Amino acid sequence: MAQPGPILVATDFSGHARHAATRAARLAHDTRSALTLMHVLPAPPVTKIREWLGASSAREQKVCDEARRQLRQLASELTSVRRVEFDIEAAAGSAPDEIVRAAERVDARLLVLGARGAGFLRRLVLGTTSQRLVRRTDRPLLVVRQTAARSYRRVLVAVDFSPHSRDALILARRVAPDARLVILTVFDVPFEGKLRFAGVDEAIVEIYRQRARERALRQLHALAHEAGLSPAQWELCVVEGNASRRIVEQEQSRDCDLVVLTPHGQSAAADLLLGSVTRHVLVEGHVDVLLSTRMPGQPIRPWE
Incomplete structure (x- = not known):
């Protein structure tokens, strides 16, 4: 079995970002993975400090030192209840x-973000930068929007039978x-609208x-057989309609606490799960969302 890889969680120290850090710590504990806590200082304020006070100003150093202090404090709080190695x-x-x-740098096997951060994380997850991040990395991305009171119990995995569908199931199990x-x-139903327009009988x-x-x-x-799932590990759900709405409906009606999506599917909409569907699930759903971002032909990173 491959050695577990690090988990990287980005935080802006907001309450929702704290949920993400807590979930990441729980996952790191459960999988015996190392945990890296990260904070990104927004570029505009730092640029202004450098313009006004110089690139090596004490003010900039103070801001950076304060961020590291908060990271160390957060790490200490998390590791007081979870046995986790952190950086x-x-x-x-x-x-x-x-x-x-x-x-x-750390060869992270999983990236974790909060869904509603107070600053850069809100723009990252709900804005166009989230698409930039998904396109630029082949690492799974977990968007956390609820407290991590327990391990995930029911996971909704949306598949379209593209080559990514099996990856999504494997990632969900990990x-x-x-x-x-x-x-x-x-x-x-293929061409249902045209069939009705042409007067095809409803029975047909x-x-x-x-x-x-x-x-x-x-x-x-x-697909379940190919992924090595036993009958006790899964149940099927086949519904007709709009993917965005059906995913959110089934997430709620089946009491799931995690949704797994594959951004690079082969659905009719070119942006299925990378654009409109992902945004709809993040905005309208109530649970965490895990994005499998691996491109075709890339090996699955060992993380189990």
């Missing part, structure tokens, strides 16, 4: 750039090894619908 990283500049650099997986796929359309559902069911069973 700290403080940087100044573009949050996505600095997070990617730090992840490369992050939540004791959880039950709800494997979800959303189907539609329903036959196409049943065929699409049956095909999805067969693919789900084959």
Whole structure:
């Protein structure tokens, strides 16, 4: 078995970022992984300090020292209840750039962010910079939006049967090894609108619908078998409609505490899970979201 890899969590010291740090510490403890706590000083204030006081000013050093002090305090609080090896990283500049650099430096196997930070993390997760981060890294990204009172118990994994779907299942098992997986796929009837416009009988359309559902069911069973899941570890969920809405509906109705998405699927919408679907799930959902960002052909990083 490969040695566990580090987990990198970025924090802006807000309450929601604290949830992310607590979840990261729990995961590090459960997987015997090292934990790196990181804070990124926003670039504009640091630039202003350098303009006014010089690049090596005592004021800039004081700001950096205060960030490191807060990181050490947070690490001390987390490790008082979780047995975790930790390190700290403080940087100044573009949050996505600095997070990617730090992840490369420590060879992080998982990146963790809070969903509603007070500063750069809010812009990072809900703004365009989140897309920059996803596109620039092949490391899984966990967006935390709830307290980490317990390990994940029920995980909704959205799949579209692209090559990334199996990766999403494997990643879900690594992050939540004791959880039950709800494997979800959303189907539609090909050209349903055109069929209705052409006056095709409703009974014929329903036959196409049943065929699409049956095909999805067969693919789900084959995918679970390929991923090595036993019947006790998973349950299927096949629904029709809009992917964004159905993911949020099933997350809530099936009492899941984590959703796993694959940003590089092969769905009809080119931005499925990288753009509109991810944003919808983050804004409208209530639980943590894990993004599997590995591109085709890249090896899965050992983290188990």
